[in-house]
Amino acid sequence: MDLLGISINHRTADISLREKLFCSPEEIRNLIPELKKNIFSEGVVISTCNRTEIFGIPVSDNISYSDILNFIKDWKKINDITEKNIERYFSCSAVKHIFNVSAGIDSMIPGDSQILGQVKEAFTISSDNNFSELFINRLSDTAIKVGKRTISETKIGEGAVTxxxxxxxxxxxxxxxxxxxxxxxxxxxxxxxxxxxxxxxxxxxxxxxxxxxxxxxxxxxxxxxxxxxxxxxxxxxxxxxxxxxxxxxxxxxxxxxxxxxxxxxxxxxxxxxxxxxxxxxxxxxxxxxxxxxxxxxxxxxxxxxxxxxxxRKTEIIKIDNIIMEEMISFHNWCNNLNIVPAIKLLREFFEDIGNDELNKIKNKVTEDDYIKLEAMTKRLIGRLLHNPTMKLKSISESSLSEQEKLKETAIIKEIFGLNGKIENKALN
Amino acid sequence: MISAINSLNTALPFLYFFLFFSYGYEFISEENKFRKANRIYLIIVLITHFFYIISRTIEFNHPPITAKAEIFTIIAFSVALSYLLLEIFSKVSGTGVFIIFISFLFQVFSSLFIEDLLEVPDIFRNKLLGIHVVSAILGYSGFTISAVYGILYLMLYKDIKISNFGLIFNRLPNLETLERLSFISAVIGFMLLSLAIVIGLFWLPWAFPDFSIWDPKLLVSLLIWIIYGYVIFAKWFNDLPSKKVVLYLIADFCFVIISMILTSFFTKSFHYFG
The missing domain is CATH 3.40.50.720 (NAD(P)-binding Rossmann-like Domain)
Incomplete structure (x- = not known):
């Protein structure tokens, strides 16, 4: 999970700086192409009166927090923003932060009723501007789910706070x-x-x-x-x-x-x-x-x-549990991101070979024999792939780390020449 | 049958105590999810209690209205039943803890002192007497509930006045609702007491040869009827301010309690049940 991002919020910046950093939806739409070209392949920009946050999947391994900060400095033409004004997030911490925001527990007043709508709008803008793909789409769905569960399962939004x-x-x-x-x-x-x-x-x-x-x-x-x-x-x-x-x-x-x-x-x-x-x-x-x-x-x-x-603050424990549940589910999904396409491609690879061979003999045998051969080929592929498929599934469901899982699946990818195809498949 | 009646007699105070505890937990925890469960539990307790009353009536061949301890179990039942009806029709919940506590107290007293009376005067088996007593008890239950809601009104009134926004403020229904519940309970109580008095005035002289219009219990009942009637009349026709209505209803209830104690323990009356 390569999610990277910065947050400038009510904890790190005073209102005057937050005002300067605020980006309207229109401004975010204009900012996305630049961001896509230089920083993130996909991502999201959340900007409200209390926060401006930029998260995404870096276009290369060299992208750092400073690059994101400099990008926003250049875009907004602000010089008085320093490293002290930003909170840095990477991988799981970034996902958790976005979930905290959508749940309203990162707001100035816990249980802010507007934030979920603002998060939703930010992800919609990304989606409308082709700035969200598989990963950000899933992140968006889960963040919104967290926000909705927070409202329906806790009392964080109850009681007057103005x-x-x-x-x-x-x-x-x-x-x-x-x-x-x-x-x-x-x-x-x-x-x-x-x-x-x-x-x-x-x-x-x-x-x-x-x-x-x-x-x-x-x-x-x-x-x-x-x-x-x-x-x-x-x-x-x-x-x-x-x-x-x-x-x-x-x-x-x-x-x-x-x-x-x-x-x-x-x-x-x-x-x-x-x-x-x-x-x-x-x-x-x-x-x-x-x-x-x-x-x-x-x-x-x-x-x-x-x-x-x-x-409201006493409800945060319940919300933390909701976030933890959704984090686990999101993490499992991320782990399967490489394995599921591998299984699919492996099956396609074998089916293509089978179809090729069947085509070669199609005109040399009777129709009845062809049907029998076709069924036999399917059974054969099924039996040949049974063990590798089960092995890949067990790897995806195991408690191994992401790196270890990648290592385990690498050999299958190598043998059948599936490398390179999987990542493309995952993103399509 | 006797053993079942004795078991129920022992179990009822515990059932009311758990009901009181359960409503108390709902009130303090501020968790509305207990509301439905509490209502179901209340219905179960009432069915059990009803079965107990019917069993006693069949077993001892008279309704349980012949002694104070017997009447107390009827009061416990009628207060809880009145609360259930009020909760259902007014859609106001969360106040059960205050009402059920009264049922619990009456049932404890009843269970401790109730006796298995097989021999009672024939008059106690009369149906009109049954209606007279039950309507009077339900009437007084109405006055009791009215007073409880009145007290809750005063508590909330004081808390809002001094800007104390704690548990009472958060959990009780609003002032207008509390006043309405208090007043409606009093009106229902008044109507039932009126019925009891009407039956009494026509039937008592026939049933009791030593009947006297100057009997202290009769006079007190009439006085209670008059003071509640006055408040209801004043509220309807003179637009009495809400707090005054509530204060009058509480004062009326205090009069009911004091006069009942005085007439029961310190005067002699033909109108005696224990």
Whole structure:
């Protein structure tokens, strides 16, 4: 297994370097021909906001990690990248790393839900650009299988790991019929937008958005199917909302304890969930003391996030076992890569001789005799090949190292002149 | 038959204990894969318990409602049965550990003190009495389950209020569901108690010559009926806030317990079963 590769990721490089190294799918498509010409005969380029990784089968034995690094430096025209910024992988460690990535355990937050899709896309790009052959195709299938098994057999993806999603998780612990609830999102920035999207995903009955700049709230409302409320008026409607999420950059409180108390009277003490995910806070934390008000700020929601990350980390042992199972299966497949074509070619070699000899006598014997001779030839080839075939199969299934297996099969290849044909056959 | 009844009497507390343990494990381990297995186990325990009750009825020629220990096994059964129905119809699981514990306690007490009563007054063999007692027991089981869900509601309410996102937060259903389960249990309990009271009011004067409307047990039952009726009425017509509903239901249940103890041990009544 000659798989070789480097990874520049969240452990080895800061965000500014990772940003510079990021390759869009289009860029990867342009990069592949160059990579194919100089570095790898087949391979894959995975590039996300947290990593850029290049793996493949080197075109020659002389290709080293530095060649890959220099290639990426030249391609991206970056000089500030050093050996310290790369992780090096070869053979089994490279396969294991790719499986770790597709399983989401190499991500900044374990169980990242997007990474499997990104890995899939990277392998698809390789395949579409004739940069993947037998080995990379199998690697792709297994990596995707690892990712899928991780999702279905473990809880690595469970629980909120972002503040805005944690807020939605708390909301789900208060209300049962979310489709009958109404929510107000104060703000229209990135955090507010994320929260509004999470609310939409949870099928909240009605979502309202208010923001100092009306235009921004209209844009967000259009994206999320929400209704906008003028910022000057939202306090008048406060009592109508079961859920209030605030994420503005306001320097002071937008809502005081008194205002919330008044709205609670109008609500006849129906519970309200207030999520203040702004920094500095938008809503007076004293609201926490009001009966039927469930107030949470960034600090309290961070407890959920931390707890969920801790839980996810406990799932890594299970994922390691999945990866180990798939590694063994992949390794066995690799070991058979040379042996299976050898068996096939050996059989073809004997069948060709048999057919040649049968053709020579075809016109010299009766049709009935020819049928008998044909059957006899098949039986003869079968019996002659039985022992060598069994021997090759037992070698492929044995615990011998790859080198030892190659040595064992070499003599058969040598005797029948199969060398050279096998590798070509394997790749076709 | 007697030996089979005795064996079941010994086995039932253990069966309920393992059921409680199993639901507890499901709750703590946060593994939902035990849910189905626990439900099947609960059904098996209930079938066994039902067989035990029927066996006793046949063997001793009266339903097991003549003594406290006998009534306790009926309570254990009805609480577990009510929970099973609630779990199936509400599709809420994970709270079994809290309910089954009550069945376990009642069954332990019953198994320890139950006696093989062959001679009982003829009145205990009356079918109307059977319906009256069973509906009353099922009614009180409803109130018990209502109180348990009420307590769980308060626990989760407090945890969310103080942003303590631990086991309770992760494993319990949401507040609205807990309140709904508590309220529905109370409503079902109220309806069954109403039936028990109606049967009692028509049939008791005929069955008991010393019947008195001022009997303490009767008055307490009516009082319980009134206070539960008030909460249900207030919730339906006055839109009582959820926490208040739950607090009232728990307070009502505390009243049920205290009044039952007082009337059973400190007053004399024609309405006596043990």
């Amino acid at each position: 503040i805005s999603y944690a807020a939605v998780q708390v909301i789900g612990k208060i209300f049962s019929n979310l489709d009958k609830k109404s929510a107000l999102v104060i703000g229209a920035g990135q955090t507010a937008s994320l929260a509004a999207n999470h609310l939409k995903d949870k099928n909240i009955g009605k979502i309202f958005i208010t923001n100092r700049t009306l235009a921004n709230s209209i844009i967000l409302a259009d994206k999320t199917g929400a209704v906008t409320i003028p910022f000057e008026e939202f306090k008048l409607h406060l009592h109508k909302f079961d859920i209030i999420i605030s994420a503005t950059s306001s320097p002071g409180f937008l809502l005081s304890e008194k205002e919330i108390k008044e709205s609670m009277i109008k609500r006849r003490n129906n519970p309200v969930c207030i999520m203040d995910i702004a920094l500095p806070r938008d809503i007076s934390p004293e609201a926490r003391d009001i009966e039927y008000v469930f107030y949470n700020d960034i600090d309290s929601l961070k407890n959920i996030v931390d707890e969920n990350i801790k839980r």
